[in-house]
Amino acid sequence: MTVLVFVDPEFPAGRPADPSQPQLSVLDQGVTRGDGVFETLLYTGGAVRKLDAHLARLESSAAMCELPVPSAQAWRSAVGTAVAAYDAARSAAGATEAPGMRHEATVKLVATRGPEGATHGTAWVTVSPAPELGQRQRETGLSVITLDRGYDSEAGDRAPWLLMGAKTLSYGVNMAALRHARKQGADDVIFVSSDGHVLEGATSTVLLAHREGPLKRLVTPTLQTGILPGTTQGAIFAAAQSAGWELGYGPLETQDLFEADAVWLVSSVRLLAPINSIDGVGIPRDRELHAELARMVDGIR
Amino acid sequence: MTVLVFVDPEFPAGRPADPSQPQLSVLDQGVTRGDGVFETLLYTGGAVRKLDAHLARLESSAAMCELPVPSAQAWRSAVGTAVAAYDAARSAAGATEAPGMRHEATVKLVATRGPEGATHGTAWVTVSPAPELGQRQRETGLSVITLDRGYDSEAGDRAPWLLMGAKTLSYGVNMAALRHARKQGADDVIFVSSDGHVLEGATSTVLLAHREGPLKRLVTPTLQTGILPGTTQGAIFAAAQSAGWELGYGPLETQDLFEADAVWLVSSVRLLAPINSIDGVGIPRDRELHAELARMVDGIR
The missing domain is CATH 3.30.470.10 (Aminotransferase class 4, branched-chain amino acid transferase, N-terminal domain)
Incomplete structure (x- = not known):
């Protein structure tokens, strides 16, 4: 309907x-x-x-x-x-x-x-x-692959006609990347710039968390790489800051994803989807951090 | 209508x-x-x-x-x-x-x-x-600007999900590039890869010609850069070969455009549009070469 x-x-x-x-x-x-x-x-x-x-x-x-x-x-x-x-x-x-x-x-x-x-x-x-799939993926988590986005991390700055950072109807590449991921048996992608910076998902923002003793830190790629500003990422960051988390904005490289205590793809409808593996390599899923972020996401209005 | x-x-x-x-x-x-x-x-x-x-x-x-x-x-x-x-x-x-x-x-x-x-x-x-504009531009010629396409010339090979070489409905960047050109007072663009290779127009193929004594040579960027294969370029190449021209396929750099005896943007509806200037610098327009190519274009079926 x-x-x-x-x-x-x-x-x-x-x-x-x-x-x-x-x-x-x-x-x-x-x-x-x-x-x-x-x-x-x-x-x-x-x-x-x-x-x-x-x-x-x-x-x-x-x-x-x-x-x-x-x-x-x-x-x-x-x-x-x-x-x-x-x-x-x-x-x-x-x-x-x-x-x-x-x-x-x-x-x-x-x-x-x-x-x-x-x-x-x-x-x-x-x-x-x-879509029911997205609701399930909040629980099951995602296997993702990294894919080269073709652009370097400075292209958006020097070439505004590339419309990086605009959410346009020209979504053909995003759809092709998702098809490519599914053929590889993966659920989603994380785009990486041609110079090795972590960018974003096909329809989502990358979020990662670190825990150091009592300190909790939430990190997302910097907008300077030309990615879309995530509305869900923004709302989670605001809630996490109020809850005493530290916030960070990349540059991030692929290695940073593997060194995090948890990694998510966040978006407005699927919300907070934890990542289980990247390029076939398992990623830690800190369940306490996830539960805390999930509560913040529930509170977004 | x-x-x-x-x-x-x-x-x-x-x-x-x-x-x-x-x-x-x-x-x-x-x-x-x-x-x-x-x-x-x-x-x-x-x-x-x-x-x-x-x-x-x-x-x-x-x-x-x-x-x-x-x-x-x-x-x-x-x-x-x-x-x-x-x-x-x-x-x-x-x-x-x-x-x-x-x-x-x-x-x-x-x-x-x-x-x-x-x-x-x-x-x-x-x-x-x-569009009448395109028909006029065959006569008046074009002022073009070069614009960075963001991709390097090997991105298409290593990242098929970028759909380079496919003519998709996701034409937002092409349209934004044309708007950018018009704001600069130009008619059209020539995209250049981030590593300096001449690619294509926003909706056309780049063609250049050299004359060396009796020898005439027609050159277009290599498809290996990830550009669209031009149907008009293909038809012109076939006709030119029959007429005894030499044919060449780039890699081309911007400097090659300035050193040619004539440069065109060719496409299926506007056909053969000569370039008058690139980035504000005048380009030779060898009228004899143009007339000969224009006759070939007239013969395309």
């Missing part, structure tokens, strides 16, 4: 539409050129998580692409309409919450440049059930 | 549809992930140019993406239906050929992975008038 609401200036609360019917022009540059931006959010327990942070990142991605996008207020209205319609559809279908199991849904915001020559872009919100 | 025909197993001649109406699902991975491939062809004088070469390249791009696409025969049927409908629509609109001016149209083939979880992808053909 998917709910679709277009962001449309003529419909202040958004314009609901039937996602099972064609709703997009084949001339839209979102499809012909991968020319647009998106965000993926978690909707659970009656709340859309980190909506502010996602809207801010969408705005930033759009600025890098010089893409006019709807206002935060217009997005908010459409998201509100979409999740209300999703809840209503689930109720009508007789869905109930199993005890201790909260239903999780994925909210996707997409904004494209619209059809060639159009005066404005196309923007919409969808809400659909979150 | 645009004509749209879907490639659809239930319609052997293709399924015509109205391109002014929404025809695509917002859940199609062509738009949500830029996950698909495309080709752009020239239709003029009653013939679609180089259809075989484009179908072969589409097949090759799709193989790199592990994307099932329609058979060449299915594409051919849909293209035939589309150009016939385009001609009929032009006639109905009273369009006439100005003397000495042949109408030019762009034929676009697109194949996506379809909506998430779908059993098959989405594929369609559009026909629309070719």
Whole structure:
């Protein structure tokens, strides 16, 4: 079940539409050129998580692409309409919450440049059930492989047209990397720059932790490598800082992953997925650190 | 005026549809992930140019993406239906050929992975008038700037998941590079690898020529740098070889561009566009070489 609401200036609360019917022009540059931006959010327990942070990142991605996008207020209205319609559809279908199991849904915001020559872009919100695989992987953990991202860690700085750090619809490489990982029997990837810096997952941020006596330290790759700023990483860092953890921002090399006490891929819908192995080599999984971070993730609003 | 025909197993001649109406699902991975491939062809004088070469390249791009696409025969049927409908629509609109001016149209083939979880992808053909700007640029020539592509010239070989050499819908970087060029007052770009090799244009192949006495030599960057194999470059090379030209395949550095007797960006719809300047520095335009190549391009079928 998917709910679709277009962001449309003529419909202040958004314009609901039937996602099972064609709703997009084949001339839209979102499809012909991968020319647009998106965000993926978690909707659970009656709340859309980190909506502010996602809207801010969408705005930033759009600025890098010089893409006019709807206002935060217009997005908010459409998201509100979409999740209300999703809840209503689930109720009508007789869905109930199993005890201790909260239903999780994925909210996707997409904004494209619209059809060639159009005066404005196309923007919409969808809400659909979150993939069960991701929910399982929080428990089972992930086997990942490292893959060369082709770019060196300074490319983003010197070449803004590469749109590194923008979350664009041109996700072909991310999808190809995931297919490559699955063919190798792995669940996910960690991209590494051509000069050996740890970057990010295909759709997630890398997080690692160290414990030194009473001290707990959380580290993520520096944004200077051109990676996407992770909204979940940002929220976890804020919570960890309040809880007295030390925070660090790489440069990180692959070896640093193997020397950590725990490594995760974090993202908005799958949340905190512990890594079991990298390139076939086992990674420690400090269960206490994981439990503590998992509680922080539960608290993210 | 645009004509749209879907490639659809239930319609052997293709399924015509109205391109002014929404025809695509917002859940199609062509738009949500830029996950698909495309080709752009020239239709003029009653013939679609180089259809075989484009179908072969589409097949090759799709193989790199592990994307099932329609058979060449299915594409051919849909293209035939589309150009016939385009001609009929032009006639109905009273369009006439100005003397000495042949109408030019762009034929676009697109194949996506379809909506998430779908059993098959989405594929369609559009026909629309070719952009006038491109036709003018054949005469006026181009000012281009060189831009770092971020990848070194060996990345394609060692990292197939980067999909270099595949013409995918994830064209965001190409579009951003063109916007960057236009802001600098330039018309187009020549991408250069991070280790200094000349690669390709944003939507075209680089070609350069040397004249040494009676000898004429045509050179293009080697495919080993991970660039797209140019169908127009291929056709020009075949014609030039028959006409007694020598052929060469780079590695090329930026300096080689400045030392040539003429440099062009070649592509299927704009065809042979001479370069006037690179990074603000004038480039020789050997008019005799240009006239000879332009005749070869006219002969491409």
